[in-house]
Amino acid sequence: MRKLVGIVLLGLGLSLGLVACQQGGSSGVQLGNPDFTVNLSRSSVTLTNGKPQTEILVQVVAKNGFSGPITLSVEGLPEGVQATFDPASVTPQSTVNVVTGVAQATLVLKRFATPEETQTVTAQVKASSGSTVKQAPLALTLTAPTVVLSEDFSEGIPSSWEVIDHTGEGGWTTEDDCDRETDYGPLDPIIAPFAIIDSDCLGYVDVDTELRTPVLDLSAYSTVRLRFDHYFYYYEEEKGDVDVSTDGGITWTNVARFSGEEVGPKTETIDISSIAAGQANVRIRFHYYDANYDYFWIVDNVVVEAE
Numbered sequence: 001m002r003k004l005v006g007i008v009l010l011g012l013g014l015s016l017g018l019v020a021c022q023q024g025g026s027s028g029v030q031l032g033n034p035d036f037t038v039n040l041s042r043s044s045v046t047l048t049n050g051k052p053q054t055e056i057l058v059q060v061v062a063k064n065g066f067s068g069p070i071t072l073s074v075e076g077l078p079e080g081v082q083a084t085f086d087p088a089s090v091t092p093q094s095t096v097n098v099v100t101g102v103a104q105a106t107l108v109l110k111r112f113a114t115p116e117e118t119q120t121v122t123a124q125v126k127a128s129s130g131s132t133v134k135q136a137p138l139a140l141t142l143t144a145p146t147v148v149l150s151e152d153f154s155e156g157i158p159s160s161w162e163v164i165d166h167t168g169e170g171g172w173t174t175e176d177d178c179d180r181e182t183d184y185g186p187l188d189p190i191i192a193p194f195a196i197i198d199s200d201c202l203g204y205v206d207v208d209t210e211l212r213t214p215v216l217d218l219s220a221y222s223t224v225r226l227r228f229d230h231y232f233y234y235y236e237e238e239k240g241d242v243d244v245s246t247d248g249g250i251t252w253t254n255v256a257r258f259s260g261e262e263v264g265p266k267t268e269t270i271d272i273s274s275i276a277a278g279q280a281n282v283r284i285r286f287h288y289y290d291a292n293y294d295y296f297w298i299v300d301n302v303v304v305e306a307e
Contacts (some may be wrong), residue, residue, distance in 0.1 A: 056109070152303070165208075
């Protein structure tokens with residue numbers, strides 16, 4: 001009899017416990033305080049000059065009955081990087097005990113400046129609602145390009161460069177015989193000595209000359225940029241071409257042409273990745289031609305950067 005009563009009481013206790021659990025779940029008893037979390041689709045990104053922008057999916061998950069707007073932001077970004085969210089605020093909602101509140105936004109990171117050296121920083125993506133703040137770390141790497149070539153002609157035209165005089169009447173030099181620096185200066189950002197071909201100074205002769213860089217091995221790079229300072233002072237028919245060769249100077253592809261108007265003094269930046277990236281036998285030339293008692297072309301601070 002005692003055994004039977006114990007079995008009945010045990011069964012009754014289990015039934016009451018089950019009912020209590022069912023009632024607790026249906027009556028809105030919370031397992032914890034209303035809260036949310038923030039997650040990133042990627043925890044690390046790299047920005048380069050060739051790929052200066054990237055997107056990250058930011059997901060905010062609400063739980064335990066949380067509902068309300070959450071503002072998104074980023075702290076700890078390095079100088080030269082801008083962050084924007086689309087949208088800037090999200091509103092996830094959840095029911096009691098059930099995580100159903102999921103909202104997401106796109107974080108866009110864009111690089112506007114080139115660092116002097118490669119750097120990695122850890123920024124914090126923040127989701128804020130009132131006094132509640134959640135963070136997710138984001139490792140951000142900014143790469144500095146490799147300087148493959150840099151020449152300012154301060155010691156003349158280097159022996160590794162090549163000057164070709166097609167007419168025999170005059171070629172590229174660093175001798176400013178007609179003193180263009182004084183007559184047309186200041187030439188900022190150009191600083192003497194510089195490379196110059198001066199048709200006006202040479203007089204009534206046909207001028208056709210090339211200034212060629214050494215051979216550059218760019219086989220390890222996917223992005224290549226050419227930068228130079230110059231002053232193309234135009235008179236009539238003369239042309240100034242910037243060309244790139246991937247076979248050491250046998251064939252050339254034109255990437256810039258100056259003719260018909262005065263240009264500079266100014267800095268030119270040309271992305272030559274589609275031609276030169278991944279190539280092991282690259283040369284660049286500054287070709288001045290169709291000139292006869294015209295004016296001049298000055299070139300200075302030639303830089304090739306690659307990533």
